[in-house]
Amino acid sequence: MIYTVTLNPAFDMTVYLDQLVKGDVNRSIKSLIDIGGKGINVSKVIKSLGGESIVLGFLGQENRGNFIKQLDRLEIKHDFIYVEGETRTNIKLVENKFGIFTDINQKGFGITIEDIDKLFEKIKYYARQGDIFVLSGSLPEGADNNIYFELIKLLKDIGAITILDADGEALKNGLLAKPDIVKPNINELRMIMDFKDDLNSIASVGKKLISQGIEKAVISMGDNGAFYVTRDKILYAYPERVEVKSTVGAGDAMVASIAFGESKNMEDEEVFRLAVSSATASIIEEGTKSPKLENINKLMKKIKIERWM
Ligand SMILES: Nc1ncnc2c1ncn2[C@@H]1O[C@H](COP(=O)(O)OP(=O)(O)O)[C@@H](O)[C@H]1O
Numbered sequence: 001m002i003y004t005v006t007l008n009p010a011f012d013m014t015v016y017l018d019q020l021v022k023g024d025v026n027r028s029i030k031s032l033i034d035i036g037g038k039g040i041n042v043s044k045v046i047k048s049l050g051g052e053s054i055v056l057g058f059l060g061q062e063n064r065g066n067f068i069k070q071l072d073r074l075e076i077k078h079d080f081i082y083v084e085g086e087t088r089t090n091i092k093l094v095e096n097k098f099g100i101f102t103d104i105n106q107k108g109f110g111i112t113i114e115d116i117d118k119l120f121e122k123i124k125y126y127a128r129q130g131d132i133f134v135l136s137g138s139l140p141e142g143a144d145n146n147i148y149f150e151l152i153k154l155l156k157d158i159g160a161i162t163i164l165d166a167d168g169e170a171l172k173n174g175l176l177a178k179p180d181i182v183k184p185n186i187n188e189l190r191m192i193m194d195f196k197d198d199l200n201s202i203a204s205v206g207k208k209l210i211s212q213g214i215e216k217a218v219i220s221m222g223d224n225g226a227f228y229v230t231r232d233k234i235l236y237a238y239p240e241r242v243e244v245k246s247t248v249g250a251g252d253a254m255v256a257s258i259a260f261g262e263s264k265n266m267e268d269e270e271v272f273r274l275a276v277s278s279a280t281a282s283i284i285e286e287g288t289k290s291p292k293l294e295n296i297n298k299l300m301k302k303i304k305i306e307r308w309m
C-alpha cells in the first residue's frame with residue numbers, strides 16, 4: 001500500500017488577477033479553493049493514475065468538515081490525527097498579465113508532543129515491509145526538524161520504502177536517514193547545498209545525493225525540466241512547452257508518479273516519463289487540481305528524455 005504523510009495540510013486558495021498592485025486594492029478575476037498540502041496532492045494524483053493510497057497526518061479540528069468531505073468525494077481513504085486549531089489556507093496568486101505565480105504559505109496549526117506520539121503509533125500500526133511511504137511538506141509548529149529523520153529510520157527498520165519531499169532543515173536532517181527516494185526542486189536543493197546554475201553542476205549534486213546512500217534522486221527544475229539520478233545513470237527530461245494555468249502541485253504530481261511507479265515495479269525511465277508527464281499535465285489545470293489521465297497519456301508520447309551520463 002502507498003501511504004502519504006502530510007503533517008501540515010492546507011486549503012489552497014488560488015486567486016487569479018490581471019496584475020498585483022502592491023499597496024492598492026486588488027480585485028480578483030476569480031478564485032477557487034482546493035484541498036492541498038504535499039501528501040494530500042500526492043494522494044489525489046495517485047487516484048487519477050488509477051492507484052490507491054491512504055492519507056495520514058494531522059488535520060485541524062475546527063475546519064475539518066470540508067476537508068474530509070472533499071477527500072471522501074474523491075474516494076481517497078484517510079486516517080488523520082485531529083489537532084487543535086484550523087488547517088491553514090495558503091494563497092496562490094496568479095497574475096495573468098505576466099504569467100507570474102506567487103505562493104503565500106501560512107504557518108498553520110501547532111501540534112503537541114502527544115500529537116506526535118499518536119502519529120508515530122499510527123504509522124507503526126499501518127507500516128509493513130514493502131509499503132511505500134511518502135513524507136512531504138513543511139512542518140507544523142511544535143514538530144522537531146528531526147521528525148522526518150525519525151520517521152524514515154522507523155520505516156526503514158520495518159522494511160518500507162520512503163520518499164522524502166521537504167525543504168530546509170527538515171530536508172537536510174531527513175536526508176541523513178537516507179530515504180530511498182528524494183524529490184527536491186532546485187530551490188529546496190539550494191537551501192541545503194552550494195552548486196552552480198548549469199545543468200552539469202545540478203546533475204553532479206544528484207550524484208552526490210546518491211553517494212550519500214539515497215537510491216534515487218529526482219531533481220525538478222520547473223520550466224528547465226528535471227533530472228532522475230540513480231547509482232548507474234542520470235536521465236534528463238526536457239520541459240514540454242504548455243499553457244501554464246497554475247504551477248502549484250507540479251512537484252507533488254511527480255512524487256505521486258514515482259510512488260505509483262515504484263508500487264508497480266516500473267523501470268526507471270518509465271517512472272520518470274510518467275512523473276514528468278503528470279507534472280506537466282498538472283500545470284495545465286487551474287488551482288491545485290489533479291492532472292487528467294488523458295492529458296498524462298498524451299504527454300507520455302511527447303516528453304523527451306535523454307541519458308545525461
Ligand atoms: N513552467 C513550466 N513549464 C514546463 N514544465 C514545467 C513548468 N513548471 C513545472 N514543470 C514541470 O513540472 C516539474 C515539477 O515542477 P517544479 O516547479 O520543479 O516542482 P515543485 O512544484 O516541487 O516546485 C518540472 O520538473 C517540469 O517537468
Ligand SMILES: O=P(O)(O)OC[C@H]1O[C@](O)(COP(=O)(O)O)[C@@H](O)[C@@H]1O
Nearest residue numbers: 036037038090137138249250251252
Ligand atoms: O507544506 P508547504 O511546504 O508549505 O507546501 C504546501 C503547499 O505545497 C503544495 O502541496 C504544492 O506543492 P508543489 O507545488 O511543490 O507540488 C500546495 O498544495 C500547498 O499549499
